[in-house]
Amino acid sequence: MTFLGIFSIRKGIFKLFSLTASIVFINNFLVLAEEKASDNQDGKKTLESLNQATSKDQKKDADKMSHKAEGVISLDVIASNGKIYLLLGKNIKAQTSLWLQISDNNATSWSQEMEIPIPTASGATISRGSDARIVKAGKSIIVLWMSHVEGARFGSGPMVAMRSLDEGKSWEQVRGPADWMSGPHGFFSLSYSRNILHATWLDKRDPQLSTPGAQGLRYAYSQDGGKTWSDNMTLDDVVCACCWTKSLGDKNGNLYVLYRDKQPSDMAIGVVSSKHTWSRLSTVGKFDWDFSGCPHIGGGLAIRQNGSKKELHAIVGTRKQETAGIYHFMSSDQGRNWSAPLQLGDSSATHGDIGVDKTGKIYAVWDMVDPEAKDGSMAIFLAYSDNGRKWHDPVKLSNTGRSASHPRIIEQGIGVLAFWTEKDNRGVSSLNLYKYNDLKEHLGKKHH
Numbered sequence: 001m002t003f004l005g006i007f008s009i010r011k012g013i014f015k016l017f018s019l020t021a022s023i024v025f026i027n028n029f030l031v032l033a034e035e036k037a038s039d040n041q042d043g044k045k046t047l048e049s050l051n052q053a054t055s056k057d058q059k060k061d062a063d064k065m066s067h068k069a070e071g072v073i074s075l076d077v078i079a080s081n082g083k084i085y086l087l088l089g090k091n092i093k094a095q096t097s098l099w100l101q102i103s104d105n106n107a108t109s110w111s112q113e114m115e116i117p118i119p120t121a122s123g124a125t126i127s128r129g130s131d132a133r134i135v136k137a138g139k140s141i142i143v144l145w146m147s148h149v150e151g152a153r154f155g156s157g158p159m160v161a162m163r164s165l166d167e168g169k170s171w172e173q174v175r176g177p178a179d180w181m182s183g184p185h186g187f188f189s190l191s192y193s194r195n196i197l198h199a200t201w202l203d204k205r206d207p208q209l210s211t212p213g214a215q216g217l218r219y220a221y222s223q224d225g226g227k228t229w230s231d232n233m234t235l236d237d238v239v240c241a242c243c244w245t246k247s248l249g250d251k252n253g254n255l256y257v258l259y260r261d262k263q264p265s266d267m268a269i270g271v272v273s274s275k276h277t278w279s280r281l282s283t284v285g286k287f288d289w290d291f292s293g294c295p296h297i298g299g300g301l302a303i304r305q306n307g308s309k310k311e312l313h314a315i316v317g318t319r320k321q322e323t324a325g326i327y328h329f330m331s332s333d334q335g336r337n338w339s340a341p342l343q344l345g346d347s348s349a350t351h352g353d354i355g356v357d358k359t360g361k362i363y364a365v366w367d368m369v370d371p372e373a374k375d376g377s378m379a380i381f382l383a384y385s386d387n388g389r390k391w392h393d394p395v396k397l398s399n400t401g402r403s404a405s406h407p408r409i410i411e412q413g414i415g416v417l418a419f420w421t422e423k424d425n426r427g428v429s430s431l432n433l434y435k436y437n438d439l440k441e442h443l444g445k446k447h448h
Contacts, residue, residue: 071429072421074098074126074145079410080136080192084417086110087134087143088431089126096124098132098143100168106412107435114168116143118160123148125155128406128421129244129296129351135190137197139165140225144176144199146186156184159201163226177220177229180205185218187242187298189257193249197222198272199229200245200257206237212292214262215241219272235270235278238262244298251305256335258284258301258314265291267299267316269335281335285327289320300353300409304360304388310334313388315344315352315364326352326366330388345381345394346371355409355416362388363416363436365407370400377403380420382434397434398422404432412436 073096074089084103089096098116103109118124125148126132132145141164147157161176177199178185189200199222202215209216217236220229240260247257253274261268266287270280284299299316312331318324326349327341344352345368352366362385370379383394397418398404404422415436423429 071423071427072431073128073429074131075128075406075408075419075421075431076131076134077408077410077417077419078134078136079412083136084410084412085134085136085141086419087116087132089124089132089145096126096148098124098126098145100134100141100143102167107417107433116162116168117171119173122157122160123155124160125149125157129298130186130242131244133188133190135192135197137192137222137225138195140197140227141165141168142174142190142197142226144188144190146184149184152184156186158183159185159188161226174226175229177201177222177232178203178218179220179229179232187244189245189247191247191249191255193255194253194274195223196249196253197226198247198249198255200235200247200259202239202241202245204241206234209238211238211262213241213294214238217245217257217259219257219278221276230276233272233276233278235272236261236268236280239268240265240295242294242296246299246301248301248303250303250310256301256303256312258299258316260295260298263290264288265295266318267314269301269312269314271335282331282338284314284329284338285316285318285341287318287320287323289318291319295319297350300355300364302354302356302362304356304362306360311388313354313356313362314338315354315366317350317352317366319350325349326364326368328354328364328388328391339388342391344383344391348378349381350378351406353407353409355411357411357415358413361386361415363409363418364391365397365409365418365420367405367407367420370396370398372396373400375401377401378405380404380407380418380422382407382418382436398432401425 073091076087086101088099099113101110125146143162147160148155149157158181159176162171163174164171185201185203187202191198204215217239219233222229243260245259249255255272258269267284297317302313304311314329317326324347326344329338331338349366349368354364365382367378380398381394383391385391402422402424407420409416418434
């Protein structure tokens with residue numbers, strides 16, 4: 001089977017636009033890392049390992065890189081009631097900290113950083129791909145992350161939950177959504193819709209679970225802004241142990257959950273109904289990727305809904321050697337069936353996200369090897385579509401010569417905001433963002 005797409009890098013059809021002049025750099029987010037950035041040969045080695053990883057040595061290489069923490073090590077961002085809430089995790093002089101900033105004018109300016117206290121007894125184990133998460137639920141801001149347990153694999157521990165009722169000025173530790181605290185929880189997703197707060201995560205509470213590299217996918221909900229939580233529900237008892245989940249509610253009270261399955265390690269989607277019953281719907285991208293290791297590659301999910309008409313849009317990645325890359329899929333029957341795969345970028349594309357603005361325009365963002373840099377470093381690219389079938393040429397967002405990864409998108413009315421982290425060759429890791437009011441003005445011309 002051949003997977004071709006508009007954005008596959010083929011001679012004569014890929015146009016590269018460098019838009020670094022339009023990047024907004026937020027001074028508060030400049031963080032000096034303690035170690036120099038890994039050289040590009042390490043990045044190439046790990047990419048090759050993920051393409052073919054079947055051996056224990058390759059799995060160890062992937063694990064080591066994915067959990068290496070330096071500089072800005074965690075990022076989450078949400079939009080709620082006209083405000084943007086930005087959560088960053090930092091590593092400064094081997095000290096981990098969490099910070100919140102809020103914008104009420106569409107990222108034109110930001111509040112001062114507000115530090116979120118990390119309880120001394122818990123610590124924090126966070127990294128890109130295993131980021132701390134934030135959600136706004138009524139008057140509550142809830143932040144969730146994995147605690148640190150000395151001597152545990154990667155320091156992984158039970159979840160920690162903090163809540164603020166005054167827009168981040170003060171915080172209290174609260175009970176998180178998990179009702180099993182005897183082991184680590186990770187790879188969270190938080191969402192809020194129709195006055196219900198939803199949480200999904202991975203843990204290995206089932207002692208009989210023997211599938212290598214697997215955990216169970218859990219779910220809980222709260223009707224009082226995270227003060228109390230429902231009993232936990234297992235949505236899928238055997239899923240990939242190390243890929244982030246994505247959950248998103250529709251206007252009818254249904255919660256769609258996108259996650260990486262196991263045997264094979266393709267992405268799957270299911271739905272928690274408004275009555276809190278679970279149904280697995282389908283596989284999103286049947287690549288038949290048989291992988292026993294930890295790829296640390298989740299997916300992105302967006303809903304385009306107009307009245308009773310609803311489309312699901314997903315962006316998923318695979319490292320299966322023959323089809324490696326990022327793909328867009330669309331479903332018009334509530335996730336039961338999906339369009340043919342449409343590749344975005346080339347085979348090095350790894351992490352992606354997707355969003356829909358209020359006009360119905362669809363945006364996809366991803367990281368991949370920068371053909372302009374010619375040194376193996378990763379860059380961030382973004383493209384948009386009016387209907388999900390035909391896509392405009394991608395634009396490059398990140399700075400040439402830096403290593404950029406794990407982009408995120410949030411809708412901002414007309415257009416989107418894209419966020420990502422990037423690191424220069426001195427080991428300086430920072431957060432960058434790009435603001436799109438109308439991408440059309442950028443197409444057809446190159447910026448320097």
